[in-house]
Amino acid sequence: MSHGAKGGGGPLLAWACLLLALGAMLAIWSEGSASSLLFLVGAIPLTALSAWNRARPAPGGPRLLARVSVPVVAAAIGVALAAVGLTGGLWLVLIGGEVALFGAVWLAREVALERRGPRRREVRR
Amino acid sequence: MDTGTRQDFSHLFSLYLAIGIGVAIIVFGAVGFAIWRYRAGTGRRPSRVAEKNKLEAGVAVAITLIVAFLVFRTFTVEAREDNAPKEATTIDVTAFQWGWRFVYPGQGVEVVGDSNHEPTFAVPGDEPVHFKLTSADVIHSFWIPGERFKRAAIPGRTNEFDLDFESEGSEEGLCTEFCGLRHSDMRFNVWVLSKASYRRWLAAHS
């Protein structure tokens, strides 16, 4: 079914097809109920992922990863605060948004440093 | 309809229950057999057989046949229930937080009650009664356990269905769709009466 890095998409495509078949069956049987469109929520991303994986298989080999990633935590908490702010008030949405943005920028820096490789001694606060 | 709502249910339920119990006996038996016969300690080497496609196919086909039969029986009963013809007695039911209103259009009869005072309405036994069910606020559900039937009461929509009450007497009814604070107190009663008693009841309540 698959050969190493390029494979793996088979089951995704098979499943997407099953979804489309089930959705079509509902559409016909229910005489066009809009709810049958919900089957596309899965069929589309899985087909896309299958195609993308074939086109750009995982590079394999060593990869760098920081042991800890504090900006990710900041970004998550920011998003959560902003979400809670939707009921708590605009001030909380703004605070959350700022924290999330801060985290996102910091994360971008962290990932960029990581990509540059281990030879440079990175300066971290 | 020649059989009552409750009877339809009972026959179908007995079929499903029998098959369910049968399957449970087979599976429990197979597991029991496996864990007793193949427990370690008898020096036997585990088998290396890991595939028997004919067996798999056979089991799949067998289950599909059973399911097909059950589906066929379900569809038959469902067709009877959901497509029953309109009959003489019609009752408009409105559910609200947290009680019920029963209106007999054309008879000038209305019965209302709530969680403090349970309403009781009457129906003639032995003939289909047509219900038109809706809600005044949130989704409720109209359940008469004795009839083995419920349907949702949806605001902005009228659900219509027939019930055939077979035996005379009193039946309880309740709401089974969570509808807020006093959901557990939303009860009603149904009197299933002979034609004569029913007409007397109508006259007394108009």
Added chain:
Amino acid sequence: MAGGAQLVAPAPRAPAGGALGWLAATDHKRTAAKVAIASTFFFLLSGLLALLMRSELAQPGLQFVSDHTYNQLFTMHGSGMIYLFLTPAALALGLYFVPLQIGAAQIAAPRLALFAFWIYLCGGISMYSGFLTDNGAGSDTWGGTLPLASSTHTPGVGMDLWVIGVGLAVLGSLLIGVTILLTIVRLRAPGMTMMRMPVFCWTMLATSFMIVASFPVMVVAMALLLAERHIGGVFDGATGSIAYQHLFWFFGHPVVYVMFFPFVGAVAEVVSTFSRKRFFGYRALIVSLLVFSSLSMAVWGHHMFILGAVQNQYYSLTSQLLAVPAGIEYLDLIATMIGGAIVFRTPMLFAVGFILQFLIGGLTGIIMASPPLDYHVNGSYFIVAHFHYTLLAGSLFGLLAGVHYWFPKMTGAMLRERLGKLSFWTLVVGANVTFFPMFFLGFEGMPRRVPDYAPRFGDLNLLSSIGAGFIALGILMVLANVFVSLRRREPAGDDPWGAQTLEWATTSPPPRHNFGAGLPAIGSYAPLLDRREAEEEEREQRGVEVSA
């Protein structure tokens, strides 16, 4: 060498220990541990709510709580268990063990998983903080049906916090599901083809399909519900209320399979290991999993039979067809045991418990898949019994099988065997005494989601409540087992069970990049068993040569 990503940390100044290490570690094993710990905490909290409910329900009449409090209790119990415990716990198992089983050094998007954990945790905190508000926590069932969930009928910040919290928790689970999917598709070790992945990985793959296909709909539904509560006009009229149910149940059904498949996978691994046989019917199982998981996306309308607003026949057909792949899975599990040499350690007990008890839940599900039968049992305690058999007597037992099986690998210590067996039997008694009577209660006319009931239901309710005490006792025993086993450790070694899959070919616990000493040859879904069988044959050959 381990395929996929191999990780070397940049010259570390701060070791990945201490508080920072725990809060922000990127290692998938650490993230999985965090999810597991948080979900255990929410499990205990939500379980406490259930004990409060069962205390109230032990006798007719309202003794301890008001109507409004009870509505919060059952809502938070259900939503806590589903969104904050069983779904994340299932994902935590996958997050920890999928990379190990496929020979990868990490998951595909470690930062995404870390992000997802924090989102989920914040979601849980948001949900539960509703209890601190004026009108209390969310109180409109685990799904929040409209129009009841609108701000007119369920006012208060607590319900808003519930909606937002659920959205966040489901978003977190969605993102973890995505990382698992990406890992399986992209990071398998060389030689680990799809058809050589262990059964557990296949169940996680099917789970991730369902997550990707349905969880986004729930996140959107919660966002829309929040908009409905604050702006209005989103779900108008009967059409709107029904549309909301389509959106919710489209997620609400697959999620229960998300809380099932990973545990079937764990049970499959346990049964194979303790039967000393490779899993039977691997190919048939894969086909079943794909059919089962796709069908599960097409049955949601069976929750809406009584509305009279969906195509009942379609949903009845798809729902009943679920019996076919389920039957194949059962066949494969039993056939794995037959011909084996079964050892009854605690994981195997929980696995057999899962197999037998889940069956009861599953068969009653087939009953409910018939609309005329559903018209009676829907909304009653029959349903409550059904889903507790599948989720507690089934999935929780499967989770405990996995936990007892994999605990030595994750911690390097063995769990106490006698305490484990005792906890198993206590839970069997508890689960069945609590939930079996509920089938009769529901059938006889007791509705669900009520703090009080007709006096004739008193005896069975009392029995149920007594059973709940046994469940609590059993859970306490499990927790005690974990605590004691970590305090006074019995070293486990790499492979205490004589298992079959790659996670047992590394240390306990595994090093940060999972496989320090490289991978054994991968020729099937049971590589360690292959190696043992080959060695056995070789020894026999040599024995024959010597004696010849």
